[in-house]
Amino acid sequence: MPSSPRSAAVHERVVEATAAFLACRDSAGWRGSPARMRELAATAPAAIEPFACGLVTEHEAGNGTLSAADALARVLPRLTAPVDPRLRTGWLGSAATLLQWADRLDAARALAEGFLPAPPVLPDLADAGVRRLLGVRAEAALRGGEFHQVLAENGPLLAACAGRGVRLPRLVAAVALAHHELGHRDTARQLLATAEAGEDRAQDSADDAGARHELLYARALVHAAEGHWQAALDDHLACGAGQDARAFVSPAATPWRSGAALALVRLGRPAQAAGLAEEELGHARTWGTARAVGRALRARAAAAGGRRALEALEEAVDVLRTAPAPVELVEALIDLGRARIAAGSERQGRDDLREALALARRLAAPGPAARPEPAATAGPARATGRLVRAAEEALRAGSGRRTERDRAGSAKLTRSEQRITELAVRGRTNAEIGAELCLARRTVETHLTNAYRKLGVTRRTQLATHLGWVDTTAVP
Template sequence: LLRIASDEFDDALADLLECGRRQSAREVESPIVTPWRSAAADCYVALGSAERAVPLATEELRLARVWGTPRAVGRALRALGVSLGGRYGLELAEEAVELLRGAAEPLPELVPALLSLGQALQNAGQSQRAREVLREATEWAERTGAVRLHLVAREALRDCGARPQRARHTGATALTSSERRIAQLAAAGHSNGEIAGLLHLAVRTVETHLTHCYRKLGIRRRADLAVALGDTG
């Protein structure tokens, strides 16, 4: 996952396919245990080989429907929709979002599903709906502390011609949940590399968020983070 977050798709794909071989050797098929097929499908799509992604995503969806959990089925629907694209891909993305929205509690797969649906709607020329879905993705990513996906959602909004909301305040209360999470880890003594590993982010993403934190908090040094954050716990 860290390799995917760092856009190292070739290496990530090799790791995932090896994981799949080992799981098959142990006769482990459940997509709940290790959803390697959908992750590998995403890598193939990113590398421009969507035709190789389709069989993996199709098989994961088949297995996910056997197990029947919204998380597994929603993840597989999203992966297959991205792999196929077009009208059918849009329908699968809609189904994934509807299923994940209806879960008893928020699932981490909802934000990726919303992002995929937003992109599919934009590709279909439905820009207004795309912006609405991507705004929802941005809000959920911030609410759940999904730092990398929050950045992806904001960039997707810009690509749709929308202007993501900017922070209106300064000080600790102006930090997003993603920024606060990173700032707290940095204040606790973790290096940027350690934070990236803990949150499955690229180091550059951590650096960008810390820069935003420094500006909002009115500080210049990492050593000042603990004091600047202290008044809000």
């Protein structure tokens, strides 16, 4: 409690800045509150300083001026410091968020669980800090691949809040993505549609900062998994526009650039994809977590193709092996396996795919500590996890050997024909191929005609099969 008129005045100013930071929906509130908090942090009483420092750190992490190591160096020493009771949940929510962004998932969950009440007692959902802690607990489990845990912990909570006017968009996004990963697509879509409708009806009300962006990002991932690439791109870009308005560029929370890059490649726009992928990789290296860097490298590979793609995927897998990022590791292993098979390293590529499948199956299986999912939140009993399906499909495609005719025809292609057919398989038009290789369009057509004859194909869509070439972006 404030012990003097001066500390009471400081406290009131902190509360005002806190309200703007935690509950703002407009970019001006987000941009302005950390500046006020930064001024206060230098002279704030000891019981207020950790919270002020936490919000400043959160903002600097988001705007790309701080690394994960620097953020942890600020947060960890302050976890045991006394904090004014009226600021305690806000401080814990900020600290737990930073721990989660830095991939200290166990520490983030422990911090959240240490304050949240045990079921079936409902937490105080009117408290913005408590809502953030709930979101961190769910998102940390999601990032760690504990999909059944996400549903078991949060499904009952969402059910209890249904019809009570309580909106928990960050929690809904995490639960929807857990269903999505387990193959419960209809449930995921329904949850996101309901939450989005609630957000549209509450545009002027206060809620957790960035919650709408979490919903957009989650919906983009669901669209991508279903092959709806334009819808996925639209949602990723909308998420990015909202984050840009808040000067939030870090991929620590919603890595929309990587997702947008993958969608752009599938839509035949690799140049735009490459720009976003490189921008994401720059921010990821600044933040410095293996998850962020590995994910951005995978996007670079999708946009680059060829040898550069293989190199980027090899680095991505090496980096992701050091992180608690099983979903990203499975995705990168699938892409690497396909790329290696396409490059002629079939045995090594199939080994990558088998490793991906084994890990995907472990993620899809309920853990021994996970409670049974309530009937209201459980998906279809026979649903197969997204990553399991993707790995199995990649293995089936990679196990088929090309015929001797295919091998002989591919070997007869000149270097120019190989390069042009590769670009054609990646979706480039003849005009785009000509522009990229500085060739006349008629020259491109001649090379393709010769390649068709040598490979024994008559259509562009047959090239991938006869070349043994696999698109490294096929797994969203």
